[in-house]
Amino acid sequence: MNAPAMKASLPANTQPVYRFHGGVHPPEMKHLSNAAPIVPAPLPARLVVPLQQSIGNRAKCRVAVGDLVKKGQLLAAADGTVSVAVHAPTSGTVVAIDEQVVAHPSGLAELCVTIETDGFDVWGDRTPLDWRAALANGDGKTIRDYLRDMGVVGLGGAVFPSHLKLGGRDGLETLVINGAECEPFITCDDRLMRERAGEIVAGIAIVAQLLVARQVLVGIEDNKPEAVAAMREALAASDIGNAHVVVVPTLYPSGGAKQLIKLLTNKEVPSGVRSTDLGVQCFNVATVYTIFRALEHAEPVISRIVTLTGNVARAGNVEALIGTPIADLLDFAGNQSDSEGYIYGGPMMGFELPDTQVGLTKAGNCVIARSAAHFPTKAPEMPCIRCGECATACPQELQPMDLYWFSRSKNFGKAQEWNLFDCIECGACAYVCPSSIQLVDYYRFAKSEIWAAESAKKAADLARQRHEFKQFREEREQEEKAARLAARAAPKPEAAAAAVDPDKAAKIKAAMERAAAAKAGAAPANETAAPAVSVDDDKAAKIRAAMEAAAAKKAARAAAEAGGETPATKPAAALDEEKAAKIRAAMEAAKARKAATDGGVTAPAADATEPVAKAAIDPEKAAKIRAAMEAAKAKKEGRALAPSVSDNTPVGEVAGSLANEEVQVDTPSKPALDPEKAAKIRAAMEAAKAKKEGRAPAPAVPTDTPAGAASAALASEVGQVDTQAKPAIDPDKAAKIRAAMEAAKARKAAKEGGEA
Amino acid sequence: MITSPFFVKPTPLQVVMLKVAAALLPAIAVYVHVFGIGILVQLTLATLTALATEAACLKLRKYPVKPFLLDGSAIVTAWLLALSLPPLGAWWMVVLATLIAIAVAKHLYGGLGQNPFNPAMIGFAVMIVSFPAQMSRWAAPLALQSGPLDAGAQLAYIFTGRLPGGIGFDAIASATPLDTVKTVLIQHGGLGDVLQTTLFTSGGLLPSQMGWIALAYLAGGLYLLFSRIIPWQTPLSFIAGLGLMAAAMHLYDPNHYTSPLFHLFGGAAMLGAFFIITDPVSGPTTPRGRLIFGASIGVLTYLIRVFGGYPDGVAFAVIILNIAAPFIDQYTQPAVFGRKAKQNDSSKKGAKP
Numbered sequence A: 001m002n003a004p005a006m007k008a009s010l011p012a013n014t015q016p017v018y019r020f021h022g023g024v025h026p027p028e029m030k031h032l033s034n035a036a037p038i039v040p041a042p043l044p045a046r047l048v049v050p051l052q053q054s055i056g057n058r059a060k061c062r063v064a065v066g067d068l069v070k071k072g073q074l075l076a077a078a079d080g081t082v083s084v085a086v087h088a089p090t091s092g093t094v095v096a097i098d099e100q101v102v103a104h105p106s107g108l109a110e111l112c113v114t115i116e117t118d119g120f121d122v123w124g125d126r127t128p129l130d131w132r133a134a135l136a137n138g139d140g141k142t143i144r145d146y147l148r149d150m151g152v153v154g155l156g157g158a159v160f161p162s163h164l165k166l167g168g169r170d171g172l173e174t175l176v177i178n179g180a181e182c183e184p185f186i187t188c189d190d191r192l193m194r195e196r197a198g199e200i201v202a203g204i205a206i207v208a209q210l211l212v213a214r215q216v217l218v219g220i221e222d223n224k225p226e227a228v229a230a231m232r233e234a235l236a237a238s239d240i241g242n243a244h245v246v247v248v249p250t251l252y253p254s255g256g257a258k259q260l261i262k263l264l265t266n267k268e269v270p271s272g273v274r275s276t277d278l279g280v281q282c283f284n285v286a287t288v289y290t291i292f293r294a295l296e297h298a299e300p301v302i303s304r305i306v307t308l309t310g311n312v313a314r315a316g317n318v319e320a321l322i323g324t325p326i327a328d329l330l331d332f333a334g335n336q337s338d339s340e341g342y343i344y345g346g347p348m349m350g351f352e353l354p355d356t357q358v359g360l361t362k363a364g365n366c367v368i369a370r371s372a373a374h375f376p377t378k379a380p381e382m383p384c385i386r387c388g389e390c391a392t393a394c395p396q397e398l399q400p401m402d403l404y405w406f407s408r409s410k411n412f413g414k415a416q417e418w419n420l421f422d423c424i425e426c427g428a429c430a431y432v433c434p435s436s437i438q439l440v441d442y443y444r445f446a447k448s449e450i451w452a453a454e455s456a457k458k459a460a461d462l463a464r465q466r467h468e469f470k471q472f473r474e475e476r477e478q479e480e481k482a483a484r485l486a487a488r489a490a491p492k493p494e495a496a497a498a499a500v501d502p503d504k505a506a507k508i509k510a511a512m513e514r515a516a517a518a519k520a521g522a523a524p525a526n527e528t529a530a531p532a533v534s535v536d537d538d539k540a541a542k543i544r545a546a547m548e549a550a551a552a553k554k555a556a557r558a559a560a561e562a563g564g565e566t567p568a569t570k571p572a573a574a575l576d577e578e579k580a581a582k583i584r585a586a587m588e589a590a591k592a593r594k595a596a597t598d599g600g601v602t603a604p605a606a607d608a609t610e611p612v613a614k615a616a617i618d619p620e621k622a623a624k625i626r627a628a629m630e631a632a633k634a635k636k637e638g639r640a641l642a643p644s645v646s647d648n649t650p651v652g653e654v655a656g657s658l659a660n661e662e663v664q665v666d667t668p669s670k671p672a673l674d675p676e677k678a679a680k681i682r683a684a685m686e687a688a689k690a691k692k693e694g695r696a697p698a699p700a701v702p703t704d705t706p707a708g709a710a711s712a713a714l715a716s717e718v719g720q721v722d723t724q725a726k727p728a729i730d731p732d733k734a735a736k737i738r739a740a741m742e743a744a745k746a747r748k749a750a751k752e753g754g755e756a
Numbered sequence B: 001m002i003t004s005p006f007f008v009k010p011t012p013l014q015v016v017m018l019k020v021a022a023a024l025l026p027a028i029a030v031y032v033h034v035f036g037i038g039i040l041v042q043l044t045l046a047t048l049t050a051l052a053t054e055a056a057c058l059k060l061r062k063y064p065v066k067p068f069l070l071d072g073s074a075i076v077t078a079w080l081l082a083l084s085l086p087p088l089g090a091w092w093m094v095v096l097a098t099l100i101a102i103a104v105a106k107h108l109y110g111g112l113g114q115n116p117f118n119p120a121m122i123g124f125a126v127m128i129v130s131f132p133a134q135m136s137r138w139a140a141p142l143a144l145q146s147g148p149l150d151a152g153a154q155l156a157y158i159f160t161g162r163l164p165g166g167i168g169f170d171a172i173a174s175a176t177p178l179d180t181v182k183t184v185l186i187q188h189g190g191l192g193d194v195l196q197t198t199l200f201t202s203g204g205l206l207p208s209q210m211g212w213i214a215l216a217y218l219a220g221g222l223y224l225l226f227s228r229i230i231p232w233q234t235p236l237s238f239i240a241g242l243g244l245m246a247a248a249m250h251l252y253d254p255n256h257y258t259s260p261l262f263h264l265f266g267g268a269a270m271l272g273a274f275f276i277i278t279d280p281v282s283g284p285t286t287p288r289g290r291l292i293f294g295a296s297i298g299v300l301t302y303l304i305r306v307f308g309g310y311p312d313g314v315a316f317a318v319i320i321l322n323i324a325a326p327f328i329d330q331y332t333q334p335a336v337f338g339r340k341a342k343q344n345d346s347s348k349k350g351a352k353p
């Protein structure tokens, strides 16, 4: 255009200008809207104010439907550090707080506050900050917090909370003020600089002081000579030392923060590094303007300058309230009937609005009514011919065709290796591509896929960890108990003989005898381990026990396999039975422990298990169960009297454990067992129970197990018993297995003893 | 839904290909002047074959025919091939070569943008390996023929293989300058005064009349260079590689090794430099990679010409380096913004208090 002529009329730069790689020259189209002064947009009847107005957390809503709000009143407060407040742009009534489509490329709904304006536009109370004093005292935090509560964000489009960028380190080498405005069509910063340079410079002064900047460089593209002149004049009139307006060549994307920093300071900010680490910080001109307005006039960010351009009758810039429906703005600008769509932001990086009813956000610097005149239909995509035009144009010095290829073939690892995340999505590559490939779409796709995969992986990792921990905890608890019980079972082997068929009983007895022998050594060790019940030691002991148990389990499995069963088919059943046995043992132990602990706390256990028990009962079984209960009660009676159980065991507790037993008895018999087998199993179980009976009251049961944990363990065990009992177990084998397990347990106990 | 960027630079593929074809026109004009209109017949045959083959392949592969047929890439391939074959070669030679280039070297490898080898050079290589005798039957420049062939005779010879009046082809045949030099070196072990024969002296300042065709290629190439259709790295490094090799050897033994000028303006060097090795699809994309690629082809071309079995080496050198292109790319990735080894020096100074 006529940029060179304008450039000639400007005084020369006093500061050097460097260059960045690549860049493109799209048609500027700024003349459409840069001639007319900024005018206020008419007050709309309704404002839709999204509560997510910055990067980070959504602000927390502080109003309710029906509330009357004044202009500038807080609608939502900052939630955490990376968040800013949102204010009522005018006075009116809150008529809705709900999810609505917002101006976002995703087109997703976000929480918005809808205000019906009252037309009076009256301000609420404002609480000014004595920022001059704060600044003099070096009290940056007060100012930063104030700005956060005033909703100040980067208005260049990124809406990064400004207070986070004002953290004073020990001095900044260069403060870069971004007035480049490199995207075609947009002129809001241009007009702002022309008309309100004084306030921008006042804002620059504050920021420069806050950051203790040694140098201030204001970068403006050479296609905005009026803005350059205005800013130079204002800077000269101010008392900021070492501040310069630097005219940079018009080359998209010179207004990208990284590119502007490179242009002005020759420093390249790598991705993942904060520019402050290189001694530079960058603010948009509109942002410093709002910083000044907020501090000087206690004015929160409730409006912004927005360029209305493209296929409209009166293109120009308006100062519009945040939340103004875009449709209202378009009407004001004289939208033409043949507009095909509406671009929010610039034509290079903006996006098509999902709906013109969305409210203006703080990010909204431009709305373009799109028509074929300005935006001819793009040619269909052709294959990449590897011409390298995109690489020549890429300001981030990437190899866009490689990224395209990797993204397309979903080779995301390679894409990342080729620095996909350094891509700033400026669109320069897609602009020059002779094959008309929508390259940026592929990068967006790849990035979102990678993010999705990462968060999915994180979630999966977390779930797996949780699950593994839960399993570990359960196993540990069960096995620790089983191990202890096994260690104690030995002294009373005769109990086991009760109802088991003679052959097996003999075998079991033999096994137990062996165990007993082993335990002779183990018992004392147990004694020493168990009494060491101070919480930490206790845990250590448990863990050790669990480990022992695991080892034993393996031994049992090995034994089962050695017994002639093929590993593939047998262990499933064997394991189940094994677990069932262990669980049962564990439950007994838990019950015993519970009996010793506070009855009040454990009562819920009964509640938790009762429904299960009820559900499991059908008339036939009811009788059996009743019988079993009788037996159990009788058994327990005896148990309750056992010396180690505290005398004050509440009745409720016993009931709880009874309910538990009920389940235990009932469920194993439920699965289609033929009556014969059922009887056998029951007999076996009785035997087991009897065995346990002897065990349970054993002296070394730790009494400090938290009741809650015990009941939780029980509850989960109940569930487990239910499921594990299902496989139809051949009773013969079950008995054998049980015997093997006893033996294993005993061995383990012996080992434990040895180690301890 | 339409996504950003909402507008694109209007230089579609067709425009790129059109400019490449246009850049060949001056050379074609000189060619006609030197060898007669036979080359136009060859270009026409090649173009028709290329379009027919391209259309058939696209149909078979179920691609939209129109946009791909109109992208112009097949035509450029066809022209490069026609310009590499003997101007009075039999009609079936150029047809077969084009068929192989488009159907095998391009579409069997996946079509536009996918071919690892330069299709035109594959077509050429297949022909020279399969039909070495026919491929070296070049007619002498018209000016050197005793009774220059008229257009009708050229046409008739291309399609029938017979010359009017019963003259044999040998009467008008002449080896190319590169071929001539090679033969002389093999027979006599030195150049002697071969360069003083009319084949060479008729070129005036340039070695042979074919040197002027090469000059026209250079002109077209510079046009492409300055209109940024081709990168500068590949042609310049190729010329440097070939020229420096030739210069060094020429200095070492001028009686045995011809001058750099002879190498650069003889054979397919200029055509290769600006039109063949600049094929983006089969070459590297990184700037450093392009330098390596071009220089390697230059050196290799020289080696094949001087020490190899073929008079010219451009085609084989290109094919060999095509194989290496992905690896060259892999190892010449430029540092991305902010990741260069020595940068932000001033900040380092500033960061340390």
Ligand code: SF4
Residues within 6 Å of the ligand: A383, A384, A385, A386, A387, A388, A389, A390, A391, A400, A401, A404, A429, A432, A433, A434, A435, A436, A437, A439
């Ligand atoms: S500009 Fe387009 S065609 Fe050229 S290399 Fe890049 S992606 Fe491929």
Ligand code: SF4
Residues within 6 Å of the ligand: A393, A394, A395, A396, A397, A398, A400, A422, A423, A424, A425, A426, A427, A428, A429, A430, A439, A440, A443
């Ligand atoms: S969009 Fe990404 S890859 Fe394309 S030019 Fe911009 S930074 Fe480079």
